[in-house]
Amino acid sequence: MINISWLMQFLEVTDRKSINKAAEELYISQSVLSRNIKKLEEYMGYPLLVRSNQGIRLTKEGRLLYQCSMPLKEEIKTIELLRKKKEVMGCSELHIYLFSLLLKSELLLDYVSGDNGDSIILKIxxxxxxDLLQGVQDDEFGVGIAVLSDPEVAALENKVSQSSLTMEVLDQGGLYLQVRESCTDFDRQERLPEDRLKDMRYIHLDLDIYSILRLGIKINGVPLTSLKQVIQVNSYSAMMGLLAETNSFSFGSKWQADEMKRHGIKCIEIPDAETKMNLVLFLNSQAVSLEARAFVNILKRAYHLLP
Known part of the structure; x- marks a missing residue:
C-alpha cells in the first residue's frame, strides 16, 4: 500500500516548486524529504519530478499522480480538522474576519442557535x-467577508489567484452615504450639496494598499482626496458612534443599512456613483472547516442569496 506520508510530501514539494521550501513547511530536513520522494518514485515505478538548478517540475506521470492525489489531500485535511475538533473537548470553532462590513446581528444568533449543543469558540x-486575506489563508477556522468597490475587486483578482484563497462575489449593490438621522443638509433629491459636504468630516476605516483605492471615489463630483476633515478609525463600532453624534459622513452598502438604522444612522443610495459595491466571501481552498461551511450557508440565507 502506498505510504500516505510520502504522497503528502510529494504534493507539498509540487505546490512549493522547491524541496527546500517544502522541507521548511513540513519541518523535516531536505535529505529526509528527498529520500522519501525517491522511495515514492521507486514504489510508483517511474520518475515523478525533474530536478534542476531552477527548481523542480513534474514529469507526465508525476502530473497525473498530482491531479489524482489532490482530492485525497483535501479529505485528509478534513480528517485532521475533525481530530483537532475532538481534541478541544467537542468545541466548535469559527473565526470571522471582516472588512468594511457590520454583520447583521441575527446572523450570529442563527449560527449560535443552529449549533448542536457543543461549546462554541466564536472570534470576530x-x-x-x-490582514483579512492573511488571516483566512493562515487560519484553518477562518472565513473572510468584505464589502469592496469594483476597483478593489479587480485589483485583488491576481493576488488571490496566486494564493490558496478563493474569492466569491456573493452580491452587488450601490454605494450608500451614511449620516446621522438628524442630518437636514440634504436637498429634495436627497443629495448633499457640495458646500455642505466639504463642511462635514469624512470617516473611514483603516486602509491599506488595496482598500486605499476607494479614495478615488467621487461624491457629487467632489473627490474624497480633496476633503480636509478626515477621521480614520479601526472598527465599525467607533465609526457608528461618531456618525451618530457628529456632523460627519461615511460610505456604506445595502448589506448593513438595517444595522446602521438601529444605531440612529440613515443610509442613502448615491444614484450616480461611479462604482458599485460588492459583498465578497474569502475562503481557504485547502482547508474549509465544517463550521465555516455552516456559517456561509447562514450568511447567504441572512442576505437572501440562496437560490
Missing amino acids: YETKLM
Whole structure:
C-alpha cells in the first residue's frame, strides 16, 4: 500500500516548486524529504519530478499522480480538522474576519442557535483588507467577508489567484452615504450639496494598499482626496458612534443599512456613483472547516442569496 506520508510530501514539494521550501513547511530536513520522494518514485515505478538548478517540475506521470492525489489531500485535511475538533473537548470553532462590513446581528444568533449543543469558540476580527486575506489563508477556522468597490475587486483578482484563497462575489449593490438621522443638509433629491459636504468630516476605516483605492471615489463630483476633515478609525463600532453624534459622513452598502438604522444612522443610495459595491466571501481552498461551511450557508440565507 502506498505510504500516505510520502504522497503528502510529494504534493507539498509540487505546490512549493522547491524541496527546500517544502522541507521548511513540513519541518523535516531536505535529505529526509528527498529520500522519501525517491522511495515514492521507486514504489510508483517511474520518475515523478525533474530536478534542476531552477527548481523542480513534474514529469507526465508525476502530473497525473498530482491531479489524482489532490482530492485525497483535501479529505485528509478534513480528517485532521475533525481530530483537532475532538481534541478541544467537542468545541466548535469559527473565526470571522471582516472588512468594511457590520454583520447583521441575527446572523450570529442563527449560527449560535443552529449549533448542536457543543461549546462554541466564536472570534470576530475587524481588520484591514490585507490582514483579512492573511488571516483566512493562515487560519484553518477562518472565513473572510468584505464589502469592496469594483476597483478593489479587480485589483485583488491576481493576488488571490496566486494564493490558496478563493474569492466569491456573493452580491452587488450601490454605494450608500451614511449620516446621522438628524442630518437636514440634504436637498429634495436627497443629495448633499457640495458646500455642505466639504463642511462635514469624512470617516473611514483603516486602509491599506488595496482598500486605499476607494479614495478615488467621487461624491457629487467632489473627490474624497480633496476633503480636509478626515477621521480614520479601526472598527465599525467607533465609526457608528461618531456618525451618530457628529456632523460627519461615511460610505456604506445595502448589506448593513438595517444595522446602521438601529444605531440612529440613515443610509442613502448615491444614484450616480461611479462604482458599485460588492459583498465578497474569502475562503481557504485547502482547508474549509465544517463550521465555516455552516456559517456561509447562514450568511447567504441572512442576505437572501440562496437560490
